[in-house]
Amino acid sequence: MTAEKPLTDEQIAFFQQEGYLAIDALTTPEDVAELRVIYDRIFEQRAGRDEGNQFDLAGTDEEGRKAALPQILNPAKYAPELLESVLIRNATAAAKQLLGDEAVCRFAHAIYKPPRTGAETPWHQDAAYWSPEWIHKSISIWVPLQPATPENGCMEFVPGSQRQDVVPHQSINNDPRVHGLELTPEELAKLGENIVACPLPPGGATFHGGYMLHHAGANRSDIPRRALILSAGAPGEKRNPPRRFPWMEEKKTARMERAAAAADDT
Template sequence: MLVERLSSSRLEMEAEARARFMQDGFVAVPGLVPPTELPRLREIYDGLFAARAGYEKGDFFDMLDPEDRPETARLPQLAWPSKHAPWLAEMQTRARAHDLVASLMPGAELVWEFAINKPPRTGAETPWHQDEACFTVGTPYREAISVWIALQDTDEAMGCMRYVPGSHLGPLVEHASVGGDKRAHALTAVNPDIARMVNVPLKAGDAVMHHSRTMHGAGPNTSDQPRRALTLEFAVRDAAAMIRRDFVWNRDKWTTRDARAAAATPLAERLKRRVRMTLVRLGW
């Protein structure tokens, strides 16, 4: 299925793909990554994970382990990989993802970028969640669209993405920190209804787009190869939509990764941030 077309120099969603996204809350996008970019993207990606880029600043962390030990990480994540490898911000793949999202959400810009690299055989399941549950105080939008990019053929055995169709039209459900430990990064939906869930296997360079309310997760990696994925999240920043009260599951959440990030941030900057958050909570 062709899900995109060229209109002047920009990509747009085909009507069919747009309708599918509206109905299901996700849609697959074959061939998002130009074949010429894929080898370089993978090489940079592997280098960043091998170096555990930005571990001291809290950019590299395990999503599941409250102690956040990199040697035994089963769900390692790297925040903002393009900070460590600027080419990732310049590659066509990012512009193409942006175009597609903008055709669904005009004015959207990149607000978050991360990579999850599930290790061979030991890569853990990504808990069921809705991205909206992760929006904390100060987030200047209420909805976002993510583009999840597969850097190799990714099937069920490798931990492909899975979704509950139509869940973006329902409520934001209760979430909790994995294992009930607020030092752990990942949130998990409490008793999600996943009876109708579908797996979305992809070929290398394909992507799947989802709405921030869509219930999703990914299986464990039982294969012999790492499961490399890059997520680009886009939203329209709007001060009027700013989150001013934390969801109950995010109150007092302080991860081991947060502690490393705080220790690496100058005191003046930390104080400025704290003042800003207080003002946001007060409605200023």
């Protein structure tokens, strides 16, 4: 791995064919150690909670209730030192290899699965969360800060599923108060057995595009599962004809209320 070209030609070809890729090292052990300290600090400080950027991805997120799947959006807003990491440098270089030189990379979010209680991240496509007005050209780069295993919630993909458009989703448990999405039961029933789990060492990475079906199991281990997720995008195309995503239009989450209240205060 070099910082200029973290991916080999074979890895790029694999990503283009299969729609996902797993590599054992996108950053150094020293960088991982520093990222873990920052990561734990921002979760402990509940950074972004008041403005709706820290919330429970898999629950109704009431104040005082332990989150099933804590998430922080835009973690670099609360820890700008993330932007000095080896990880952002190497992730940007890898994103340019996959998407072209115009690709821009940023820390999108952090998802924490507490030991024993961290909930499943249900099967979904990321583009189901995004504006239906666009065909998106963007990828996620998922980086664990400890070993990621099937037991603690490593990433799982359906190779080839990136070739389909967004399929029907719903809020988790069909409850619009929950931020997270899941496939509808009809779509879940179509998944089949072509599923690849991607265990990784700390500082490894998986890559997937916005249309790839993916999932991460519950944390059934005794260690915390920490993941930092970067997002890289190149300009997309306007969708024609347009679509609507009713599962996003009906959302009514506590996080949205906190974000609106914080915007009113400014």
